Amino acid sequence: MLLLLVSCLPAANYGTEKAASYVTSADVQPKLPALQADEPQAETASVIAPDVVSDAAPDTVSNTVPDTTPDAVPDVPANSLPNAEPSAEFGPDLKQDSSAGDTPFLPLTVDTNPAPPSVITSTYVPILPPKNTGKTSSKVSIPVLNYHSVAIDPGNIVVITPDKLAEQMAYLHDHGYTPLSLETFFRLLEGNTSEKAPEKPVLLTFDDGYLDNYEKAMPILAKYGFPATLFVSPGMTEQDGYLNWEQIKKMQARGWDIQPHGMSHPHLPKLTAEEQAYEIVEARKLIEEHLGTKADVFCYPYGERNKTTLKLLKQHEFRFAFTIDQGFATNEQSPFLLKRLFVNGEEDLQAFVKLLKLK
Numbered sequence: 001m002l003l004l005l006v007s008c009l010p011a012a013n014y015g016t017e018k019a020a021s022y023v024t025s026a027d028v029q030p031k032l033p034a035l036q037a038d039e040p041q042a043e044t045a046s047v048i049a050p051d052v053v054s055d056a057a058p059d060t061v062s063n064t065v066p067d068t069t070p071d072a073v074p075d076v077p078a079n080s081l082p083n084a085e086p087s088a089e090f091g092p093d094l095k096q097d098s099s100a101g102d103t104p105f106l107p108l109t110v111d112t113n114p115a116p117p118s119v120i121t122s123t124y125v126p127i128l129p130p131k132n133t134g135k136t137s138s139k140v141s142i143p144v145l146n147y148h149s150v151a152i153d154p155g156n157i158v159v160i161t162p163d164k165l166a167e168q169m170a171y172l173h174d175h176g177y178t179p180l181s182l183e184t185f186f187r188l189l190e191g192n193t194s195e196k197a198p199e200k201p202v203l204l205t206f207d208d209g210y211l212d213n214y215e216k217a218m219p220i221l222a223k224y225g226f227p228a229t230l231f232v233s234p235g236m237t238e239q240d241g242y243l244n245w246e247q248i249k250k251m252q253a254r255g256w257d258i259q260p261h262g263m264s265h266p267h268l269p270k271l272t273a274e275e276q277a278y279e280i281v282e283a284r285k286l287i288e289e290h291l292g293t294k295a296d297v298f299c300y301p302y303g304e305r306n307k308t309t310l311k312l313l314k315q316h317e318f319r320f321a322f323t324i325d326q327g328f329a330t331n332e333q334s335p336f337l338l339k340r341l342f343v344n345g346e347e348d349l350q351a352f353v354k355l356l357k358l359k
């Protein structure tokens with residue numbers, strides 16, 4: 001089966017043709033962002049050096065970055081592809097986890113009687129300050145699994161077989177994980193809720209809007225009543241291999257949250273501000289018109305964004321945005337730079353279990 005696959009993954013060069021290319025392992029080899037010669041110069045001038053900087057040396061720079069202003073966010077091009085070596089794949093958004101250094105991710109805890117977090121230094125500014133000023137937050141860390149196509153396509157790491165997905169969902173079910181709706185995920189992440197957090201929360205996300213998400217993934221998740229989030233590019237709906245709006249509506253009715261992924265799944269940093277605005281805002285508008293629900297959580301195609309992207313998201317009052325930077329999402333990350341865990345469709349259950357325990 002030749003899958004029409006437009007991956008979120010940054011190194012998949014599929015050009016602009018409608019006929020999306022077959023993504024091979026060669027397409028998705030990790031690349032160091034700073035070495036990409038074709039990135040727009042003006043937009044990437046402030047690119048922070050690749051991951052080794054942030055990983056090797058928890059630094060003071062990251063902790064001094066004011067984090068409520070997208071302008072201050074390091075301008076990050078396509079991130080490297082998550083692979084089996086997570087330590088090399090943490091994104092270059094230095095301000096996110098460097099404050100914790102090598103501190104392991106904690107399981108979700110919502111501290112109702114909090115003390116000042118010990119990791120906060122005098123220069124550190126929490127990225128998601130609690131809305132209730134009387135409450136300070138402890139670190140909240142939730143795994144967000146990132147899937148794409150669900151089909152049989154040997155050798156393609158962004159495609160997972162239905163059997164493997166079923167195996168993984170069974171694992172989550174049997175081991176006490178609680179997949180969340182998007183709204184519950186954000187409430188827990190923000191600590192802005194009195195509801196009791198499940199012991200093992202997880203958010204399931206599917207990118208691009210493939211038809212097989214409806215045909216294969218939805219029934220598998222429905223077996224356990226698991227909700228999920230679908231990031232769809234409305235410009236690709238109704239095309240061969242992709243969902244149509246009727247199917248999307250049915251998914252929504254089965255507990256799937258539908259959110260924008262750009263109109264045409266573009267490389268956003270290569271576009272002008274006007275073009276980016278169209279891709280971002282039009283995608284949101286179409287989803288809201290078709291479904292009648294809010295679509296203000298963005299997912300960067302290929303994980304790529306720049307200063308302009310972040311400005312636009314803020315300007316148009318998006319609430320959150322997901323990257324493909326590898327890691328748990330935490331309340332210490334910028335709301336526009338939430339990390340996820342790429343699920344490599346070629347790996348076995350053991351690797352999946354390890355991913356869920358990524359520290």
Ligand SMILES: [Zn+2]
Nearest residue numbers: 007008207208
């Ligand atoms: Zn995508």
